[in-house]
Amino acid sequence: MTTPRDPFLLPGDKPPVGEKLQKFLSASGVSSRRHAEVLIQQSRVTVNGTVATLGMRVVDGDKVRVNGVEVGPQAPRMFLVNKPTGVVTTLDDPQGRPTVASLVPDDVRVYPIGRLDLDTSGLLLMTNDGELSHRLMHPSFGVVKTYRVLVRGKVKPGAVKLLADGVALEDGMTSPAQARVIDAFADRSILELRIHEGRNRQVRRMCDAVGHPVIELVRTAYGPLTLGDLALGASRPLTDPEIRRLKKAAGLAPPRKDRTKSSEDEAVDSDGDGDATTSGNTDEQQGSKQRRDRSATGHGRRGSAGRNVGKRRRPSGGGDVEGGDSGDSDGAGSSGGD
Ligand code: URA
Numbered sequence: 001m002t003t004p005r006d007p008f009l010l011p012g013d014k015p016p017v018g019e020k021l022q023k024f025l026s027a028s029g030v031s032s033r034r035h036a037e038v039l040i041q042q043s044r045v046t047v048n049g050t051v052a053t054l055g056m057r058v059v060d061g062d063k064v065r066v067n068g069v070e071v072g073p074q075a076p077r078m079f080l081v082n083k084p085t086g087v088v089t090t091l092d093d094p095q096g097r098p099t100v101a102s103l104v105p106d107d108v109r110v111y112p113i114g115r116l117d118l119d120t121s122g123l124l125l126m127t128n129d130g131e132l133s134h135r136l137m138h139p140s141f142g143v144v145k146t147y148r149v150l151v152r153g154k155v156k157p158g159a160v161k162l163l164a165d166g167v168a169l170e171d172g173m174t175s176p177a178q179a180r181v182i183d184a185f186a187d188r189s190i191l192e193l194r195i196h197e198g199r200n201r202q203v204r205r206m207c208d209a210v211g212h213p214v215i216e217l218v219r220t221a222y223g224p225l226t227l228g229d230l231a232l233g234a235s236r237p238l239t240d241p242e243i244r245r246l247k248k249a250a251g252l253a254p255p256r257k258d259r260t261k262s263s264e265d266e267a268v269d270s271d272g273d274g275d276a277t278t279s280g281n282t283d284e285q286q287g288s289k290q291r292r293d294r295s296a297t298g299h300g301r302r303g304s305a306g307r308n309v310g311k312r313r314r315p316s317g318g319g320d321v322e323g324g325d326s327g328d329s330d331g332a333g334s335s336g337g338d
Pocket of ligand 1: 115116120217
């Protein structure tokens with residue numbers, strides 16, 4: 001007798017047909033699976049003309065629309081973007097401000113992984129891969145994000161220790177982080193902060209809490225990837241080795257047959273400025289440490305910050321409310337940074 005794969009299926013029950021709608025939407029580059037559920041609950045999704053409900057499955061040939069725009073599975077895409085300040089981390093801004101959608105090519109449908117504040121610049125990843133996106137954002141996977149921060153005042157060792165040990169914020173203590181002073185002057189200092197959480201405006205709030213308000217904030221690395229020489233406002237697709245390194249950092253091992261080491265995989269920082277692996281504890285190592293702890297359980301296009309979307313048929317609202325997945329943001333797209 002064969003054992004049913006679903007524990008709630010009794011022998012003789014038919015296994016469900018088709019694919020979960022939220023998985024289909026995520027594979028279509030609309031949003032993460034979690035946010036796809038929100039879109040379904042908001043009645044913004046139809047299947048063959050009928051408003052979809054949670055739990056629905058789709059089969060080949062079904063016509064799925066989000067906000068009236070037909071969507072379908074896409075090849076996985078992943079872009080590295082150097083976001084300027086003044087650009088909103090959302091795909092569609094009701095206030096008409098420039099959005100990160102204007103920084104990637106017109107013909108790709110990718111959504112931001114997490115969020116950078118309006119007044120934060122630097123490395124933003126955009127993808128249509130819902131599972132990878134979720135893992136890169138969720139703090140339990142331990143993927144480290146590196147920030148360079150210009151703050152007011154001369155930062156003393158005590159403040160650095162507080163930042164590293166954990167700071168009391170209104171939404172709880174921050175997890176241990178890596179913090180160091182890169183340069184200090186009489187009235188301002190440059191810090192590097194490496195955190196794996198992604199709460200709303202976390203770096204700004206941490207620095208405020210230790211008495212050093214942020215003047216300028218740049219994200220320089222996400223996991224093993226750094227900005228390298230990518231110009232402000234530009235974007236490029238990730239290379240295959242970069243995608244492999246990112247997946248490894250997020251605990252997504254490649255299928256066994258692909259597990260051959262290329263020389264690029266072994267290069268510690270083939271893509272950037274060395275930020276990501278300056279300490280003995282690499283992001284991959286930190287990621288796998290977090291997982292162990294839990295185990296009880298390129299096209300080089302210049303972006304233009306001034307142009308907005310609207311030029312593309314994209315189901316608006318999709319992918320711009322990622323915060324709920326990781327507890328990292330507010331869903332508004334204009335202020336929450338992770
Ligand atoms: N922390 C912040 O305060 N802002 C961001 O944009 C990212 C992290």
